Structure formats: structure tokens, C-alpha cells
Amino acid sequence: MSDALLAAYDAVLFDLDGTVYHGTRVIPGAPETVRAAREHGTPVRFVTNNASKAPDEVVAHLTDLGMPAEVGEVHTSAQAGVVLLKERLEAGAEVLVVGTESLAAEVAQAGLKPVRENGDDVRAVVQGHSPDNTWAALAEACLAIRAGALWVACNVDATLPSERGLLPGNGSMVAALRTATDVEPLVAGKPEPLLFETAARSAGAERPLVVGDRLDTDIAGAVAAGIDSLVVLSGVATPKQLIEAGPAERGTYLAADLTALTSNPEDLRIGPRPGWSVKAEDGVLSVTGEGDDLDLLRALCHTAWETGVTELGERAKAKLS
Structure with missing residues (x-):
């Protein structure tokens, strides 16, 4: 294991959707690979742009799929979004929440007041993925943003991998509000580097590795944070996208899936290849x-x-x- 890719880094930062699982279906070999990293002594962190679940819900899902985890190992775009809000708002400020109850709970835990309807006291809008987001919720957010409220998008992923295929992600809903308001949101999640930087610090890592399936979020976020990355083809990324990738979306290594973490890094590196x-x-x-x-x-x-x-x-x- 000393010659494996995971041994060359002091932490592994896993994306979730499309990298570790597709909805309720685990990527084959993922539990064994995560276990191998732990047994080697390499800290693991789960870094997700999906803001629909609280960290303890993510832990429960991972555990059900055979990958027991701790809450402190999970870093979500909802948490990152609330960090941005807390840095810019006074305690007790009203924040209109477009997203799940777990996102609203993150807002409340930060000392802010989550609300679901626009009003004179709304200072900000935070938007995260939820399968229950409605036109009415977007309408309330539209009114608040047009009135000058700060707008934080937890992420701008256009699609969300699932066991049935790609579904509309938070970015598709963000695009609707962008069109309706002519305003650009402040983005908390990947490709901004905050999530990866926070996850690396929590692991005490100076040389972490990102593992992800999306060039425009996982890999771009790794590049922005100055972190090496392994692109996996188990989710969104395609060969065409990889070949056409600009400098901001280029990974260090390439593999079919995350099980390559137990392979030799030189066999995975993007570059000239034997044969x-x-x-x-x-x-x-x-x-x-x-x-x-x-x-x-x-x-x-x-x-x-x-x-x-x-x-x-x-x-x-x-x-x-």
C-alpha cells in the first residue's frame, strides 16, 4: 500500500454524488477503498456541494452504504454558505431560506433567523438544493434579491447525479433566479476553494488529494485551492470534456472510479503513456x-x-x- 496513490497524500477529500455513490446506489468498491485509506492512516473527508442534507444525515447515508463516518468528516456547501452569511450579517438577521429544513437549521445554528417569506427585515437569501423547492419559494427569493438582499448560492451545479441519471441541480434553480433578477449570487461551494480548504484544515493536511467527477466544480475547486486531484469517470465528466478542459479544470490523475486510489500514482497520471x-x-x-x-x-x-x-x-x- 506504500506505493498507492492514497499513500502519496496526507488526506483524501472525496466528493460524494457521482464519486462515492449515485443516490442510494454505492459506487462498486467505494466502501473497500475508503476502508483502505483509513487502515493506511490517511484521513478522509467527504466534501459535497449538495446542501439538501445535514452532516449527520450524510453520515447516516454513508453508514447505510457501508462507509461509517463521523460528522466532523463531512463538509457541505450548506455549511460553507452559512459561513459566508455569518461573515456579512449581524447576529439575528433574517435570512430567507430556499432549500431544506436542514439548511434552515444551519442558518439558525449560526445565530441568524431563517424565514420562508420575504419581508422588510430580510437581509439575505440562501439557496440550496431541495427536491421540494417550488415556484413560490423562488418568487419570494426573487422579491428579496430585487430589493437588495444579499444572495448566497450554496452551489451552482446544473445537474445532480442519481441512480436514474442526471437530474436538475441547484444551479438550474439558481439560473432561474439569475434570469429573473439580473443579479449574480455569491457562491459558497465548489468551485470556490472554501470547502476544500476547510476540509483540509480539519484533517491537519498540508498535501491533500481531491477525488471528484465534475470538472467545473470538484476539479476547478481543487485547482483554485492549489490541490492535486483525481478525476473519476463514474459520474458527470466525459472524455470529450476532459480533452477540451481549460487550465482551471484540469486534473492531475485520471481513473475509471475511486478504487484507483490503491493503484500506483504514476499509472494514473495524465501525461504521455506507454504504448x-x-x-x-x-x-x-x-x-x-x-x-x-x-x-x-x-x-x-x-x-x-x-x-x-x-x-x-x-x-x-x-x-x-
Whole structure:
């Protein structure tokens, strides 16, 4: 285990949806991989943009899926959102909550007053994912924001992975309010670095590793925080997105799923790979050689990022289809 990727870092910061589980379905091998990290003595933290559940609810869900955890190991965008509110509001200020009761409870625990309707005393709006968010809730928030209330979005994920596929995420609801108000929210969760920085500090980590499935949140947040990352293909990220990724969304390693944490880091690193030759010729990435398809993707990403050429030749297309 000393030559495993998880051993090269002093903490592992896991995304949840699409990385550890899809709704009620665990990613195969996730419990064993988390257990391997713990047995090696590498602290683990669960860092999620989903603001719909309180940390103790996340712990219960992880435990049900075979990954017992402690509340202090869970860091949610709801917590990050409330940190931003508390920094900017006086104690007892009214905050209009668009989200779950657990989000409202986080607001109350911070010494602020959660409300569900707009009024003259509303100082801020905090918006997090909830399957029960309604047009009426958005309408109340719209009125408050247009009247000048501070607007904090716990996250702006457009979609939410589930066992049934991708569903509308908090970012889709945020987009509706952005259109209705012409205002940009203050974003608390990933890709802002706050969640990862807080999680790393709680683990006493100086060299943590982020594991996530979304380039625009998990990986961008890791880049913003100056943290190495493992991109997994068990959730949202696609080969096309990886090849076309800009500097702010480029991971360090690439794997099919989080079980790669027990593999050698040099086998996972995005870069030139044995068996494959990738060249940018006439605006196309041409491929020769044979080997593992994921190694090909690692090599394609490297050349695309080096040259700016992202169009795939016919062989590359066939191998990645």
C-alpha cells in the first residue's frame, strides 16, 4: 500500500454524488477503498456541494452504504454558505431560506433567523438544493434579491447525479433566479476553494488529494485551492470534456472510479503513456499504438492541453466511443 496513490497524500477529500455513490446506489468498491485509506492512516473527508442534507444525515447515508463516518468528516456547501452569511450579517438577521429544513437549521445554528417569506427585515437569501423547492419559494427569493438582499448560492451545479441519471441541480434553480433578477449570487461551494480548504484544515493536511467527477466544480475547486486531484469517470465528466478542459479544470490523475486510489500514482497520471503515441497534426489528434483505453485518454488529454488541439482523429474517436 506504500506505493498507492492514497499513500502519496496526507488526506483524501472525496466528493460524494457521482464519486462515492449515485443516490442510494454505492459506487462498486467505494466502501473497500475508503476502508483502505483509513487502515493506511490517511484521513478522509467527504466534501459535497449538495446542501439538501445535514452532516449527520450524510453520515447516516454513508453508514447505510457501508462507509461509517463521523460528522466532523463531512463538509457541505450548506455549511460553507452559512459561513459566508455569518461573515456579512449581524447576529439575528433574517435570512430567507430556499432549500431544506436542514439548511434552515444551519442558518439558525449560526445565530441568524431563517424565514420562508420575504419581508422588510430580510437581509439575505440562501439557496440550496431541495427536491421540494417550488415556484413560490423562488418568487419570494426573487422579491428579496430585487430589493437588495444579499444572495448566497450554496452551489451552482446544473445537474445532480442519481441512480436514474442526471437530474436538475441547484444551479438550474439558481439560473432561474439569475434570469429573473439580473443579479449574480455569491457562491459558497465548489468551485470556490472554501470547502476544500476547510476540509483540509480539519484533517491537519498540508498535501491533500481531491477525488471528484465534475470538472467545473470538484476539479476547478481543487485547482483554485492549489490541490492535486483525481478525476473519476463514474459520474458527470466525459472524455470529450476532459480533452477540451481549460487550465482551471484540469486534473492531475485520471481513473475509471475511486478504487484507483490503491493503484500506483504514476499509472494514473495524465501525461504521455506507454504504448500510445499522440500527435497534433493538421488540427487533429492522431493516435498510433496499442494499450489501455484509459491510458490513451490520459495521453490525449496531455497532448490536447499542451497544443490546444482537441479534435479527435478517427482512430481516437473509435477507441473512446
